[in-house]
Amino acid sequence: MTIEEFRLPDVGEGVAEGELVSWLVAPGDRVEEDQPVAEVETDKALVEVPSSYDGVVEELFVEEGDIVPVGDVIISFRVGEEDGTPADAGADGAEPTDAGADDAEPTDAGADGAEPTDAGADDADPTDSAPAADGSDEPGSPSGRTFAPPSVRRLARELGVDLAAVDGSGPGGRIAERDVREHADSGSPADDGDGEDAAIGPKPVDIGSGDRTSAVSRRDSAAGTDATTASGSGASPERAGRDRTLATPATRKLASDLGVDLDDVPTDETREGEAFVAAEHVQAYAEASARPDAEAAPPAGEAEPGVETEPTPADPATDAPTSTATTASIDADADDGTADGSGATIPYRGVRRTIGKRMAQSKFTAPHVTHHDTAEVDALVSARERLKPRAAEEETKLTYLPFVMKAVLAGLREYPILNSELREEAEEILLKGEYHFGVAVATDSGLMVPVVEDVDEKGLFELAAEVSDLASRARDRSLAPAELRGSTFTLTNFGAVGGEYATPIINYPETAVLGLGAIEKRPVVRESEDGAEVVPASTLPLSLSIDHRVVDGAVAAEFANVVMDHLEEPLLLLNE
Amino acid sequence: MVVGDISTGTEVLVIGAGPGGYVAAIRAAQRGLDTTLVEKDAYGGACLNRGCIPSKALITASGLAHEAGTAEEMGIHADPAVDLARMIEWKEEVVDRLTGGVEKLCKANGVNLVEGTARFADDHTVRVAHGGDGQGSESIEFEHAIVATGSRPVEIPGFSFADEHVWNAADALDADAVPDRLVVVGGGYIGMELATVYAKLGAEVTVVEMLEDVLDPYEDDVKRVVRKRAEELGIAFSFGEGATGWSEGGDGGYLVHTETEAGEESTYPADRVLVAVGREPVTGGLDLENAGVETDDRGFIETDDRTRSAVEHVHAVGDVAGEPMLAHVASTEGIVAAETIAGEPAALDQRAIPAAVFTDPEIGTVGMTEADAEDAGFDVAVGEMPFRASGRALTTGHSDGFVRIVADADEGFVLGAQIVGPEASELIAEVGLAIELGATLEDVAATVHTHPTLSEAVMEAAENAQGQAIHTLNR
Numbered sequence A: 001m002t003i004e005e006f007r008l009p010d011v012g013e014g015v016a017e018g019e020l021v022s023w024l025v026a027p028g029d030r031v032e033e034d035q036p037v038a039e040v041e042t043d044k045a046l047v048e049v050p051s052s053y054d055g056v057v058e059e060l061f062v063e064e065g066d067i068v069p070v071g072d073v074i075i076s077f078r079v080g081e082e083d084g085t086p087a088d089a090g091a092d093g094a095e096p097t098d099a100g101a102d103d104a105e106p107t108d109a110g111a112d113g114a115e116p117t118d119a120g121a122d123d124a125d126p127t128d129s130a131p132a133a134d135g136s137d138e139p140g141s142p143s144g145r146t147f148a149p150p151s152v153r154r155l156a157r158e159l160g161v162d163l164a165a166v167d168g169s170g171p172g173g174r175i176a177e178r179d180v181r182e183h184a185d186s187g188s189p190a191d192d193g194d195g196e197d198a199a200i201g202p203k204p205v206d207i208g209s210g211d212r213t214s215a216v217s218r219r220d221s222a223a224g225t226d227a228t229t230a231s232g233s234g235a236s237p238e239r240a241g242r243d244r245t246l247a248t249p250a251t252r253k254l255a256s257d258l259g260v261d262l263d264d265v266p267t268d269e270t271r272e273g274e275a276f277v278a279a280e281h282v283q284a285y286a287e288a289s290a291r292p293d294a295e296a297a298p299p300a301g302e303a304e305p306g307v308e309t310e311p312t313p314a315d316p317a318t319d320a321p322t323s324t325a326t327t328a329s330i331d332a333d334a335d336d337g338t339a340d341g342s343g344a345t346i347p348y349r350g351v352r353r354t355i356g357k358r359m360a361q362s363k364f365t366a367p368h369v370t371h372h373d374t375a376e377v378d379a380l381v382s383a384r385e386r387l388k389p390r391a392a393e394e395e396t397k398l399t400y401l402p403f404v405m406k407a408v409l410a411g412l413r414e415y416p417i418l419n420s421e422l423r424e425e426a427e428e429i430l431l432k433g434e435y436h437f438g439v440a441v442a443t444d445s446g447l448m449v450p451v452v453e454d455v456d457e458k459g460l461f462e463l464a465a466e467v468s469d470l471a472s473r474a475r476d477r478s479l480a481p482a483e484l485r486g487s488t489f490t491l492t493n494f495g496a497v498g499g500e501y502a503t504p505i506i507n508y509p510e511t512a513v514l515g516l517g518a519i520e521k522r523p524v525v526r527e528s529e530d531g532a533e534v535v536p537a538s539t540l541p542l543s544l545s546i547d548h549r550v551v552d553g554a555v556a557a558e559f560a561n562v563v564m565d566h567l568e569e570p571l572l573l574l575n576e
Numbered sequence B: 001m002v003v004g005d006i007s008t009g010t011e012v013l014v015i016g017a018g019p020g021g022y023v024a025a026i027r028a029a030q031r032g033l034d035t036t037l038v039e040k041d042a043y044g045g046a047c048l049n050r051g052c053i054p055s056k057a058l059i060t061a062s063g064l065a066h067e068a069g070t071a072e073e074m075g076i077h078a079d080p081a082v083d084l085a086r087m088i089e090w091k092e093e094v095v096d097r098l099t100g101g102v103e104k105l106c107k108a109n110g111v112n113l114v115e116g117t118a119r120f121a122d123d124h125t126v127r128v129a130h131g132g133d134g135q136g137s138e139s140i141e142f143e144h145a146i147v148a149t150g151s152r153p154v155e156i157p158g159f160s161f162a163d164e165h166v167w168n169a170a171d172a173l174d175a176d177a178v179p180d181r182l183v184v185v186g187g188g189y190i191g192m193e194l195a196t197v198y199a200k201l202g203a204e205v206t207v208v209e210m211l212e213d214v215l216d217p218y219e220d221d222v223k224r225v226v227r228k229r230a231e232e233l234g235i236a237f238s239f240g241e242g243a244t245g246w247s248e249g250g251d252g253g254y255l256v257h258t259e260t261e262a263g264e265e266s267t268y269p270a271d272r273v274l275v276a277v278g279r280e281p282v283t284g285g286l287d288l289e290n291a292g293v294e295t296d297d298r299g300f301i302e303t304d305d306r307t308r309s310a311v312e313h314v315h316a317v318g319d320v321a322g323e324p325m326l327a328h329v330a331s332t333e334g335i336v337a338a339e340t341i342a343g344e345p346a347a348l349d350q351r352a353i354p355a356a357v358f359t360d361p362e363i364g365t366v367g368m369t370e371a372d373a374e375d376a377g378f379d380v381a382v383g384e385m386p387f388r389a390s391g392r393a394l395t396t397g398h399s400d401g402f403v404r405i406v407a408d409a410d411e412g413f414v415l416g417a418q419i420v421g422p423e424a425s426e427l428i429a430e431v432g433l434a435i436e437l438g439a440t441l442e443d444v445a446a447t448v449h450t451h452p453t454l455s456e457a458v459m460e461a462a463e464n465a466q467g468q469a470i471h472t473l474n475r
């Protein structure tokens, strides 16, 4: 009987760490190979981590909520009787052993004659005591007695190599570029063994992809019993496995960010006779390796770079009262502060960080202008009142959103420039001509924007049903990535929570986003024969943000007028 | 129709166009980042306008005048007349060329230049107030900021830079006449450099210093060479005294009052008093707290080895990020900041930062002293070469001083050097390269150096450390 440690496997797409959201097993539980043992959230998705052993859970090493780097031991199993050992123990078992050898590196270096072993070595940083005007604040340097020129030190940082652990081949142990490269090649676990383990190791299951465990688990077990079949089946792209690869620093950085070994990335390009890898190759390779479903994996090199599989947020505005849930979960996360929350820190990661990145990209790329106006919607209110029971008969809850979608459709038909995408590199603006609307939905973990396709081909009730289905599945995170992609225009209904106007952020690279305030009775001025009077009327405040690079404010206003026309006179919607 | 307001956005915002800021801005732009550089005063910062460059211009000019007038030994008899106004004008011409060059370089690299004073509105926005009436202000949103606002001279109680006869270094570099009597408060490198300038221009100079010697951070034998030469130039020293204030002197001049720790008071007659007691970071007025960035109790922004402050997307470089306050440190940090923002693996991992003092003779140091190396646990090998044994030094008429090289005795790795003597500021570069490359004493000694040059002294010192120097007795 042996104890097997199990490390957090590479959860794909270059993710270096994940939050262990919940344990699905407890010590003493019996688990079977491929049975999910934990849920881990990365910045891309929530994934289940399957066990690669048959056995009994011995110990959990990580608490729920901890951030775990890929490769850390998270759980151990008591693996009993001979036939209980997993078929692929050879492959999986190799991983912990490799890492162990890795740990041993510094010891090797210590034994090397070139490295002084006296206790003073730690504070032997030459720059610390430099006699410059005030030696105190000199920038730091690698520990005192590794002698390597600046170019080599930079390379070491790039490759993530600790110079103190490198055996220098120069006089007195001076470290050359070659030493660092050799160390990196021999030291990195990804390169160890037969080069297949990463491909056949336990793959996490992307809960968000909709096809849940089945396909992946099957592939895993197949891979476990027969490595050759697995790699031949196209489950993962072929590794090129070169010794040397040329790439620009930016590409190297991308590769290390994505956890990709450049030597494995297939390429036809060469520079001075050496294989040359560009950023697109790395991106394509990383995506192909991470794709959980074999059929979905395109041949490396053809995958479209930059395809987003994560939810595409549009705006922190919300669609439904669930925004309170968001706040609640933040409070729960703010763990190391005082009772009143002062001094607490909230982790910035996962969906939150993805939202942040996308918001920043949009706001910093597209110069936003927000146009505000108000539609008087008494007619719309009564139209919905009349239709609501009809919708209820079809078990559909009719909100105002489908009406607005149709009104926007009318506007976009007249002003197609707002349904476009600026392709700066190509120096062109693409008019989409299709009407796929993103609808911002607040969820516990942040904003998601599922997409209602072909709004022009659907009726009001159909739209209502689809929006409510997408929203509820966004909240329990069971949307497929495809359902979060491809919108051409986005709507955000912050008014459901309250408020009149906002400045919504464009769901980049779209050109416009429309924010809806709350429909309420507000004072409006009506002209009549005997002068003007102020009367209460239902009004809908509109906030339209546009990318000013693509379209000017006047066009935005004209578009808004068309939308308002259709909202004020809903019969016009019959045209759409 | 209501149209929302547009504020400018930039990927990298750099505040301050000194050697930290303009270098960062150019490198960021070279990396394809959309970069905006805000400067409230003059391109080139303290270094080009009020520091390194103007001081070196006057050091050279005053040195030339002095040299020409004291070369009887070589058979030269001259009594140079100094036109200070023209000397200052020449210095301005040099400065203008350089600052104009900085501006052109920035533009040519695609840096957006904005004139005005920046302050943080929040962690992604600054407001820039433009100089002059009614010039207004604008908001700039940024993804990353690099604070490079530099430092200013410290004022001490009793002396206000607003008084005409109280100078800071910038005033001393812009004087309209050579004062008959100059009291210099502070014997650090700036005080010593300017004391030397004015002594060579004919002023009667007294240096008042609180400590017991000049140039505090340097080793005793290094200081001694500089102090002795200063005394030969007629500079008087009063150590262990702090300046407390001034009063009117009877003769139309002033009296500078000093006090020892024990309370003994003295006065020194002066026509001008130069206060050079140190520099403090320019962080007040930046509203750093709006960005969540804190300063230490001296006002410096603390940064990591990639120049990031505690707020990761706000970097700080140069004098504002702490000691050592040197232009080349500012530029090095500027490059690391820009490359870090560009996602490159840059870091401040230099083993040795050189420093130079442009006194007569000059001082150049890099890396460890003998004591530093011993404290660090090395078995130390030290070699020296006095310039008096250098043929080239003798032919320049300047043979004070020495080269000292410090190395690890076991493997011979060069760890540091202290040079005091002619062109020390230039000679130190070779040792800096040796340290960074991990060269050994043997590497330096076996590299052929041109004869006759001052640089041979570096080679000789390395040989001396190995006990095999030819031109000196080996110790």
Ligand SMILES: Cc1cc2nc3c(=O)[nH]c(=O)nc-3n(C[C@H](O)[C@H](O)[C@H](O)COP(=O)(O)OP(=O)(O)OC[C@H]3O[C@@H](n4cnc5c(N)ncnc54)[C@H](O)[C@@H]3O)c2cc1C
Pocket: B015, B016, B017, B018, B019, B020, B021, B038, B039, B040, B041, B042, B043, B044, B045, B046, B047, B048, B050, B051, B052, B053, B055, B116, B117, B118, B119, B148, B149, B150, B151, B169, B170, B190, B282, B285, B286, B317, B318, B319, B320, B325, B326, B327, B328, B329, B330, B356, B358
């Ligand atoms: C007399 C003298 C001699 C010197 N000699 C040497 C030498 O020989 N060698 C050496 O290495 N160093 C020398 N120095 C030091 C050197 O000048 C500084 O280390 C160097 O200038 C620091 O560069 P920096 O970019 O950090 O800041 P600075 O050069 O001080 O530049 C900061 C810039 O920021 C601007 N600024 C400040 N606040 C704002 C704001 N809110 N908005 C917009 N702009 C702002 C300022 O106007 C200034 O232009 C000397 C200094 C002096 C005074």
